[in-house]
Amino acid sequence: MNYGISILFRAIPLLMAVFCFGYGAFIYDYGDAGGRVVAGPVIFSLGMICIALFCTAATIIRQIIHTYNQAAKYGLPILGYLAAIVTIIGGICVFSNADGTSAFVAGHVITGVGFITGCVATAATSSTRFSLIPGNSRGTGNEVPEGAFTLGQERALEIIVILISLIAWIWAFVLLANSHVHPAYFVAGHVMAGLACICTSLIALVATIARQIRNVYSEKERSQWPKLVLLMGSISFIWGFFIILADSGSANGTTGYIMLGLGLVCYSISSKVILLAKIWRHEFKLANRIPLIPVFTALACLFLAAFVFELATVNADYFIPARVLSGLGAICFTLFSIVSILESGTSSK
Numbered sequence: 001m002n003y004g005i006s007i008l009f010r011a012i013p014l015l016m017a018v019f020c021f022g023y024g025a026f027i028y029d030y031g032d033a034g035g036r037v038v039a040g041p042v043i044f045s046l047g048m049i050c051i052a053l054f055c056t057a058a059t060i061i062r063q064i065i066h067t068y069n070q071a072a073k074y075g076l077p078i079l080g081y082l083a084a085i086v087t088i089i090g091g092i093c094v095f096s097n098a099d100g101t102s103a104f105v106a107g108h109v110i111t112g113v114g115f116i117t118g119c120v121a122t123a124a125t126s127s128t129r130f131s132l133i134p135g136n137s138r139g140t141g142n143e144v145p146e147g148a149f150t151l152g153q154e155r156a157l158e159i160i161v162i163l164i165s166l167i168a169w170i171w172a173f174v175l176l177a178n179s180h181v182h183p184a185y186f187v188a189g190h191v192m193a194g195l196a197c198i199c200t201s202l203i204a205l206v207a208t209i210a211r212q213i214r215n216v217y218s219e220k221e222r223s224q225w226p227k228l229v230l231l232m233g234s235i236s237f238i239w240g241f242f243i244i245l246a247d248s249g250s251a252n253g254t255t256g257y258i259m260l261g262l263g264l265v266c267y268s269i270s271s272k273v274i275l276l277a278k279i280w281r282h283e284f285k286l287a288n289r290i291p292l293i294p295v296f297t298a299l300a301c302l303f304l305a306a307f308v309f310e311l312a313t314v315n316a317d318y319f320i321p322a323r324v325l326s327g328l329g330a331i332c333f334t335l336f337s338i339v340s341i342l343e344s345g346t347s348s349k
Helices: 003-029 034-064 070-096 101-129 132-138 151-177 183-213 221-246 251-278 292-312 316-346
Strands: none
Touching (some): 034 101, 034 316, 101 151, 132 183, 183 251
């Protein structure tokens, strides 16, 4: 990877963050409809995920082009966690002070986005010793290399994402259990479940990176971790279809389209886990094609958003999912940058 390409791959997450911040603010300020109170802040918060993904991208790229230093080693993960903390606190403040159902839903979803941001920040932290993976992958033994994570550090990274995922799942089911109180609980609960699927998918990514750095990644894991991510994507996708088909006549049914988009984000994450699994001590000739997965998922989000935008012209209930799908498309495209960086850093060419 040359320096010019490294700048491009680092710029993509930042550009997508600017898009999410700008688009979210534009939606929120360009009217007073209730849907804007949800769609605007939620899309704005998606920009925080892009910031955390930038931290991951910069952490890996700087090691590839040999410009990694102590400031980047500690500063980039800290930036990612700060983005997560700000998003979570912001979401809690929004739904705690909500004076209407729109702010209530927005606050819970923003909090869930903060959970994802925290998991991505942990992925950035686990990537701080990424440079050890290519050498470990070409080896045959299982000795922990000098400078790798200790067993305690590996487990700490995995525990962080596992705990965040558990909190997201519990939060989702608590909201769903109160669906009879108000439809807002139904909407927030289902979206939180989709966000929990993404958090669970990131467990596989963090574990894969950390265990390959320690050189303890097993042959069995080559299939297990990718299957976990694909399972989470399928759960969110099928769940979304079920909601659309079962409740298409109400505003609740439109939530299914958001879950479809969240499932596509899971599939985008799978590209990173699949790539690292396929190249581990094996030659995989199609490794440079894997970055196409997040490209396809980004296009799928945008094409689906186009159809939902059309539905919104005749039914205002589709206003929110149409906008949110556009933001999720930006997340998928950002993941294209990350998996391209991984492919470059692990390529044997």
